[in-house]
Every structure is written in C-alpha cells, then in structure tokens.
Amino acid sequence: MQYSYRALARTLSHCHPLSRLRSFEERLGIVTFTLTLLLAMTHPLWAHEFKVGDIEIVHPWSRATPEGAKVAAGYLVLKNHGETADRLVAATGELAGVTQVHEMAVDANGVMTMKQLADGLEIPAAGEVALKPGSFHIMFMDLKKPVRQGQSFRGTLTFEKAGTVEVEYSVDAMGGEHDEHAD
Incomplete structure (x- = not known):
C-alpha cells in the first residue's frame, strides 16, 4: 500500500x-x-479581607474628610468563625493620634450620642458584628492629615483572644454610604 x-x-x-x-x-x-x-x-x-485566629475582618473602609477635619471613622464587618466569643479591645490608625472603638446610639430623648466602648466590642461565637455608619465604628481622632478618596491607610485591630492584625482601610467619597459593602 x-x-x-x-x-x-x-x-x-x-x-x-x-x-x-x-x-x-x-x-x-x-x-x-x-x-x-x-x-x-x-x-x-x-480581596479586601483579613484574618487573625477565628476572626475574619471584611472590607475595612472609611470616608474622605474635608480639609482641616480632626476626626474620621472606620467601618468593617467582624465575623467570628470560632466556638467562643471574642472581643475587639483596641484599634490603631496610622493617620490618627488617637483611635478608639465607639458606639453611636439614640438615647431615650431621641438625642444621638457617641461613646467609647471601654470594654471593647464583643463578637459572638459563630456570629458577626457590622461596624457601620450610625452604629459601632472605629473612631480616628487627632488626624495628622486629611483622609482622601481613592487612597488607603493602615491600622491594626486587637482582639482579646485572636490577637492583633494589620488591616488596610480603603477610602470612599465624603458623606456617601459605602453601597457595595454596606450590609
């Protein structure tokens, strides 16, 4: 063939x-x-998520501040994947002289108040806590420079059991709700 x-x-x-x-x-x-x-x-x-121990930190963000502002706030979601509760006891921000964990609430007279959570913020076992506008948040005080939209800044979160983790906050527009990640 x-x-x-x-x-x-x-x-x-x-x-x-x-x-x-x-x-x-x-x-x-x-x-x-x-x-x-x-x-x-x-x-x-x-991805804009961080993890330390059983705690997952989901999308830390902040809002831009006007020129001369001395305070800013940080928002995020804390998810506890563990079988025991943990507590956010401290925070830092590279652009702030003082950083605290705060709660905003409305009192019996309808007046909005803001106070530092001296004992920290509990994250329940197998649960989550949202730090968002009008509620729990990280308060950055004595700002060293303005917080600018589109930029980011670093900070740390310290948990009673899980330890300390470095996070990065993205910065959104001034005054707007962070639609993509607001739950």
Whole structure:
C-alpha cells in the first residue's frame, strides 16, 4: 500500500493536539476556562479581607474628610468563625493620634450620642458584628492629615483572644454610604 504525501499530511493533521480546537465554541470554552482559573487564583491579591485566629475582618473602609477635619471613622464587618466569643479591645490608625472603638446610639430623648466602648466590642461565637455608619465604628481622632478618596491607610485591630492584625482601610467619597459593602 502506497501513501501519498497529501494523504499522510491529512492523517497526521487529525492526530495533532491542536486539531481539536477547530470550532469557535471549543476555543471560546478554553479561553473562558483559563480566565476563570486565573481569576480564582488571583482572588487573594485583590480581596479586601483579613484574618487573625477565628476572626475574619471584611472590607475595612472609611470616608474622605474635608480639609482641616480632626476626626474620621472606620467601618468593617467582624465575623467570628470560632466556638467562643471574642472581643475587639483596641484599634490603631496610622493617620490618627488617637483611635478608639465607639458606639453611636439614640438615647431615650431621641438625642444621638457617641461613646467609647471601654470594654471593647464583643463578637459572638459563630456570629458577626457590622461596624457601620450610625452604629459601632472605629473612631480616628487627632488626624495628622486629611483622609482622601481613592487612597488607603493602615491600622491594626486587637482582639482579646485572636490577637492583633494589620488591616488596610480603603477610602470612599465624603458623606456617601459605602453601597457595595454596606450590609
């Protein structure tokens, strides 16, 4: 039996590994799979979450401040994945002279009050606490510089059991609610 060059080339082309990628749908499927895999692998690089012990800190953020402001607030969600309660007992912010854990509440006369939580903020076992506008928050006082939209700043959170973790606060627009992460 004698093979012609063309017949041999045609036979070999069907064996080539890339010969399966003839249809647009197959190529699109490979590209989609590859991009999905890359996205999944790089998620930790752009995620804005931090963890220490059983505590997960979800998306710390703040609002921009006007020129000359001496205070700013920090917001985030604390998730306790442990079987025992923990407590946020201290915080720092690189742009503040003093940082405290605060609660904002309305008293019996309808007056809004803000006070430092001297004993810290409890995070229940297998539960979460949202630090958000009008509620619990981190208070940054004696600001060393304005907080600018689009920038970020570092700080730490210290928990009674889990220990201390460094976090980074993203800064949103002045006066706006952080829609994407406000729960």
